[in-house]
Every structure is written in C-alpha cells, then in structure tokens.
Amino acid sequence: MNAARPQPARTDTAPGDVGIEIRDVSHQYGGRGGQGGVTALDHITLHIRANEFHALLGPSGCGKSTLLYLIGGFVPVQSGVIETRRGVVTGPSPDRGIVFQNFALFPWKTVLQNVLYGLEKLGLPKKDREDRARHFIDLVHLSGFENAYPSQLSGGMQQRAAIARTLAVDPEILLMDEPFGALDAQTRRVMQEELRAIFERTRKTVVFVTHDVQEAVFLADRISIMSARPGRIQHILDVDMDRSRGDEITKRPEFVDLGEHIWGLVRDQAIAATRGAH
Amino acid sequence: MGATLNTLWRYTPLLICLAIWEILATAGPVSNQLLPDVASVGKALWSLILDGELLRQAGHSLYRAATGFLLAVVIGTTAGLLMATFRGVRLVVNPIVQMFYPMPKSALIPVMMIWFGLGDMSKIVLIFIGCLLPVVISAYNGARGVNPFLIWSARSLGASRTSTLVQVTLPAAMPEILNGIRTALAFAFILMVSSEFVIAKDGFGYLISQLGDGGAYEAMFAVILVVAAAGFTADRLYGAFVRHQLRWREP
C-alpha cells in the first residue's frame, strides 16, 4: 500500500551495481573563485543504480540540466566526482547517450543520416549500419520518414528521431532532459509508454529529467527530488509498482497516492523557486 | 509555357533599358560618340567573338578571378572556423581582420604591381585578399553561432573534436558562409576588372581601357556588357548552388 518510502538523501545504500556515482558535486556559473556566480548545484551526492530508470524531479532552474550535462561530460566537473562503470567522467563518450529537450537533430541530415551518424563512428560495416539504423527508426515508428529532413517533421517526430539516434549506438547510460516537455498531451503519453517499453526491453541505466510528477511516477523506478536553487537532493523515493499487470497503471490508487505524496514534497520547492526568481 | 512567360516578365525591365538606350543613342541629345546605338554595339560584339579576341581575354580574366576566389573560399573558411574554435588563433587573426576590413582593396593595386609584376600573380593575390575577409568573417560568425547542443550531440555519439569541427560546425555554419561567399564573388569581379585597368597586358579590364583609349567605343561598350553578363550569370549560378546546398532548410 505504501509505495513511497522517503529516504534521507546522503545515506542511500541501495542494493545492485552502481550505474552512476555522483559524489559531492557542486557547480557554479559565472563569477570567479566562488565569488559573485550562480550556484546551480550544491554538494550533490547521488547513487544511480545500474539498469534503473531514475527520474530527476525539481522546480525550474534548480540545476537538473546542469547535473545531466555534467554526467554527459559536456561541462567540466568543478568540484566532486562523477563515476560510472567505465571510470571517472572527464568528457563526452558514446557509452553515455543523451537526448536533449530541444531535439538537437542535425538539420542538414535526413532522419536516416542522423541515425547513421553515431553508427559510422562505431566503425560498423556499411550494410550493418543501414540495417541497424532502419531497425531503430522502425522502433520509434518513423518508418517511411527515413529521407525526411528534421524541418519537415513535427516536434514529436523529431524527438523520436533524436531518441532513435541515441539508442542506435547502444549506450550503457541514457540521459534524457525533459524529452517530452514540448509535446502535446496525447503524443506525450504515447511517447512515455513507448519509452518505458523500450526500457523494459533494453534495460539501460536511465536518468530522466522532468518537472512533471505524473511523468516521473509513470516512468521511473526511483525518483530524486531536488530543491530549488541551489540544487540539492532533497528526497529519494522508490516507485514499487507491479508494471506487469496489464491495467492502466495511472488509475491505481497507489499511483495516485504516490503522485499526491510527491506533489506535496515538490510544491514547497516550486514555491521557493518562484520566490527566488524575484 | 507559364514558366517561359514568367522568365520573359522577369527580363522586361532589361528590355526597357535597352529600348531607352537605343532611343537616347539614336534620337536623343546624347551623341553617338558618347553612347553608341545598340545595333553597332551588337555588331562590334559579334566581330570580337569571331576573331577570338573576347574569348582569349575572358580566359585570362576568369582564370585570375576563379583562382583568387577559390583560394579565398578554402583558406577563409578554414581560418574562420579555426578562429571560432581556438582562442589563440582568434587573438592573432582578429586584429588583422579588423584592420584590413574597412580598407579599400583596390588601394593595394600599386603594391601588388611592385611585388608581383604585371603577370597573373599580382591580380590573383589582390582578388584573394579582397575575397578573403568576407569569407573569414562569415565563417567565424557562423561557427560561433552554432547551437552547442549539436556539438554535444556529435561528441556523445562518438565524434572526435576534429571530426565535429568538419562534420557539425562547418555544415551548421554553412548558411552564413555561403552568404559571405556571395559577397566575395562580387568582389572577385570588381577587383578583376579594376586591377586589369591598372596593371595588365590582357584581360577584360585591359581590353576595355585599350578600346576606350583607341576610340573604339562600340567595342568597349560590348566588352562592358559581356563583363556585366558574366557577373550576373555567375551570381545566378551561385544562387542555384546555394538553394541546392540548403535544401534541408525548406519545409
């Protein structure tokens, strides 16, 4: 009945392999030597388990994207350490794939060429690359649009192409920054279901940034709730839900309860965030 | 059928210009000496074509323009991308660009003559210098404006820094680079003719000034028209090339 088990952030000694270990990471934008800058992340410690779907939930501006960029290796870690099974993160790598909120497809490449890009870097034979690219395009239901340019696709289709491009190189870790934020409600729901299904099949370590409570509960195995800026991990919650049952998960009482519970935790931070914005 | 009609319409202003020219030259107050009539210019053009003179001079001129222009495109694009990517390059090259940009390149013609003589080299270097800056600046601005998420995507898909520069920054900056190249193309024609006026033994510019000095105004006008038409055609072809290159932008 009690699906939510709030845990203190720092003493999270969970079972299972470590997928991503974030130890005491802080991040500042602007300013020098800690003076006058914006503190985006404040001593974040978080253990993301291997093969779990982990949602990062928090109000706007709390540093969710920043944390994801640090894990991706796009922005250098200023203090603290981020480590995966492959070692300490020092830069981008194809074993940490990312899907950005604004898609970031190469606009001069067709859908097929976009998906092929990472496969060319893997050094696969041409025939295999093509087969694999088409397989992933099919997986996100974009067959028939292989030769379309991103400008010819809807937002939802572009996002699916971006997901195919990232999945095709088969990264161990999948980072997603509010990937469905720009989509309409129906498309969004369909995409969530597809993503969860893909996850069940491929079992990657997923870090999924969102500020939508429902989305987090629907998708994730665990949810971290971040505080308003400067971002800290405030709560970590398990989502113990039997997903094998065929009924509509969102209609179950435990889903609704958990959502309410999390919303209670998030609301205070959201209010703090709007105050901070003034 | 509709397309031909459309083309006809588009060139109507040109035909009107020709008509006004003809009226001014034959009936108007301007003497035939200053403005020869259309028919005699046409005749002069035909004889220049027949004796091969026009083609020979065109070859010289276009060789110089094309060489200087293409060198400027390749080197300018590379320099602009490197400037945008490496702070060190930017610190060295930027002041030079700032200094040279507002300077009229035709002022360099005498220097070019002293350094490189009357042959092709002086013109090629001049055209190269003139075309270089618009290309450098557009490549630099284009590369600086590239959406960082595209670069990050490429890096996380396994691209090295170098291949990201060539495969992502370059095509992402392409719309702006192609704009700069269009400016460079116009500069190439301007500098080609103006340098040949001053320092040359052949080429369009030389031919125009020779014919003018010799009083062969019909032939001179014919060559001017040919140069204008060549510039126009080059710009049109370039426009079509750009549309093809940037077809991904059209929805």
Ligand SMILES: Nc1ncnc2c1ncn2[C@@H]1O[C@H](COP(=O)(O)OP(=O)(O)OP(=O)(O)O)[C@@H](O)[C@H]1O
């Ligand atoms: N390049 C930057 N320069 C300066 N400050 C920045 C920069 N990027 C982010 N910030 C600041 O750091 C804080 C965290 O930003 P971040 O984008 O990580 O938040 P977020 O949680 O992803 O927000 P959202 O939900 O709105 O996307 C914000 O207050 C933002 O203003």
Ligand SMILES: [Mg+2]
């Ligand atoms: Mg964000």
